[in-house]
Amino acid sequence: MTNFTPTTPPLDARSLTLRRRVVEALEGGGRGHIGSTMSLIEILRVLYDDVMHYRPDEPSWPNRDRFILSKGHGCLAQYALLADKGFFPASELTRFCRRDSFLGGHPEAGKIPGVEASTGALGHGLPIAVGMALAARIKKDEHRIFVVMGDGETNEGSVWEAALCAGKHGLSKLVVMVDYNKLQSYGPTCDVQDMEPFLDKWRAFNFAATEVDGHNVSALRRLLTSMPLAPDRPSAIICHTVKGKGIPFTEGRADWHHKSRLTPDEIAAMFDAVGGR
């Protein structure tokens, strides 16, 4: 098991606001991946607020940094950020998973402005990102490619096939982030499929790798604005997070990975936890 000690300060107003957007979508859809979304909020917030270059009114701007949420089930976190940045109206969030909404339970490219690749089946984002990074190298483009994966997702063999490839090519424009919330659907990752020693694995695949408190905004900002970790290798960042972060009765609970029949009381309790409606 990792020896990393998180130093998370209390969630600030922006983190609470973004979580409120997520709860609005959960209320609208009556369902969603709760734990796996809440662990992602600060990682995505820092990427979108402080790190990535993009144009909400021109989602296909060629020089944009590419972002792939490979753990597509955490999409509500990305939807909250995309709405916040103006890629689409925030009102769409409350229509989450409706028949005629473009916001489904996993993100789809071509439907949602700002989504580069359709994900949901796990282990697809990194190979696609490797292709994108290779394309950028061939075309001598300067943009970077950020991929966020779940810890459980890294059980997939395709992740390590792609890691081999990224390491072989020394794709320094590629930044892999793992939302290490230590819980997968069935239970603790250390019981279901232990990935430790996690940092060593990435280093063995020729990545420059480090770890960070995935809820500490200033630590994330410091780290992510100084990419790459090494000039000639891809970067891997293990983000230590808490599943369900910010909603105390869901924190660290595998049974809150996904809920499909959320009750009004549960929704109200979630709003209470994030500062009210």
Add this chain to the structure above:
Amino acid sequence: MRKIALDMVHELAKKDPRVIFLGSDLGAGTLDKMRQEFPERFYMEGICEANFVGMAAGLAMEGFIPYLNTIAPFFTRRAFEQIAIDLCLHKLPVRLISSGGGVVYAPLGPTHLAIEDIAVMRALPNMTVVAVSDADEMRRLMEQTLDWPGPIYIRLAKGGDPIVSDAKRGFTIGKAITVREPSDILLLTTGVMLGRAVEAADSLASEGTECGIVHLHTIKPLDSAAVLKAAAKARLVVTIEEHIRSGGLGSAVLETLADGLPSLLPPVLRLGLPDAFPKEYGSQETMFDSFGLTPTQIADAIRHALVRA
């Protein structure tokens, strides 16, 4: 056929900077000339098919037209989800050059046979499935692959197959080729079965039984109009394919006929491989013999069917 397909990738790369090649762990020297001329557009990524299909998707999202090559079942079985989601769902122009379609690798056993590849590729939305009859036709196909929308599954034959196609008949992806004008017996073929069908038809013609032949190199999208037109007056339709009898050409033709000729459905004889992993080795030819796909056996099957039709 494989050499032509790969040489054509190099040719296409010369005229279009979007063309890029990815191989798995192919034979030493594969496409050396392209590697030397365009080192930034030639990649040999090792035995990790899920990854190289996903990589191709990423390259295609950035404007490249990736041509991939590995052995057929390593595409269709190993990387099926990547093909379905990364390529088909995103409708990306990635070309899968699939070595050893059907029973080409007979001596290597069932792990290397592609007996259900057409069925599984045909099931995927946005996928195009092509099996040409010889190396000349492969050249004509490859010339059209640059701007075809969405992914293409290109099924390769053994190589050294007799040339039975004819440039004068033209070639368009998705369009059937009439090889012999339809009569009341209609043979529908794909891949190298065209050559066997021509031989079978010659044998039957010598007895006074004329057969029309329509070559369906593109199994998806199937040229339904051509099939329906050719089959409208047929008293027997015969499909011939190097593939299990379920899910491939025969199934596609039956679906088309059932949808298009509901009250006039002619008898359909589907010739192909049984629903089983072959238990024998030998060669592609000996497997054809075991499963009734030699020209003599095809002609015999048609004679028997005509007695019943």
